[in-house]
Amino acid sequence: MKKLSVFLLLILGITASFGQENDKNDFPEFTGDNFSLEGALALFKKANSLEEFEKLINEENNNVNNLDLNNDGETDYIVVQDIQEKDTHVIVLSTFLNEKEKQDIAIIGIEKTGNESAILQIEGDSELYAENTIIEPFEIDEKMEKSKGGPNALEITPTGVVVNVWFWPSVRFLYAPGYVVWVSPHRWGFYPRWWKPWRPYRYSVFYGRCAQHRVYYHRTATHRVVVARKVYSPRRSRSTIVVHNRRGTTVVHKNKRGKTTVVKTKRRGGARR
Structure with a gap:
């Protein structure tokens, strides 16, 4: 019996070590991969206001935010702010890292292109x-075209199209008469009562949980929303804490005398779930 107990403990020790080794390799290539841009767009389409949008992206079961x-050891609260210039809106998603440091995560640029049309x-x-x-919304338009196989043969050609987001409730909210530009009332240490931060998931788990969002939103190399980027550029918030974007972050600590100490953090995805 004693030998069996020793054997079982040995097996458990090997299994635990193997699991920890796998966890070390379980991290995203970029820190921001722990925030699903596709998921943010999915929730933005669903929301009826920016206040509701902010609530949705900060709820654990929506599988969008996994940032720390x-x-x-706890997920960061994401704040939402709108910057408006004529018919252009820039929805800025940010987080406070302490009382003074704020880091932008992403922007949703929206431009009106007609009386009832807009892109984002x-x-x-x-x-x-x-x-x-x-990332942008993704739809396929199927066209019937003559096939090279014969004079009367036809074939269906799928083509990606730019999605008109004018009828999204969130977009209609922004362009409604009397709209007041939204700025989140929350900041470091002042969060809504309903919000409960959670321990971040391992990246492989989080990636699987937000897979559903990647069906209708895809990556593109084309900047279609040009004015919004120009409007946002001079107002961007960049923290002195986050100074690297590949395979982890580097935290900069400053003491009262102004001396700076640079500490490399463990790789993202080190949390256990």
Whole structure:
């Protein structure tokens, strides 16, 4: 019996070590991959206002946010702010890392293109994502075209189309008469009562949980929303804490005398679930 107990403990020890080794390799290529841009667009389409949108992206069961940029072991609260210039809106998604530091995560640029038409894209901040990480709604238009196989033969050709988002409730909310530009009332230490942060999931788990969002939104290399980027650029918030975007972050600590200490954090995805 004693030998059996020792054997079982040995097997459990090997299994635990193997699991920990796998966890070390379980991290995203970029820190921002722990926030689903596709998921953010899915919830933006669903929301009736920016206040509701902010609530949705901060709910655990919606599988959009898995960020812990300040490495306190809990997910960060995402705040939403609108920047408006004529018929252009820039929805900025940010988080406070402490009382003074704020880091932008992504922007949703929306431009009106007609009386009842508008386009949008979401772009991840370059501190957290690969350069030019742009996501947009995705739809397929099927056209009947003559086939090369014969004079009377026809074939269906699928073509991607730019989606008109004018009839999304959130977009109609922004362009409604009397709309007042929304700025989240929340900040570091002042969060809504309903919000309960959770321990971030391992990246492989989170990636699977937000897979549903990637069906209707895809990556593109084309900047269609040009004015919004120009409007946003001079107002971008970049934290001095987050200074690397590949395979983890680097935290910069400053003491009262102004001395700076640079500490590399463990790789993203180190949380256990």
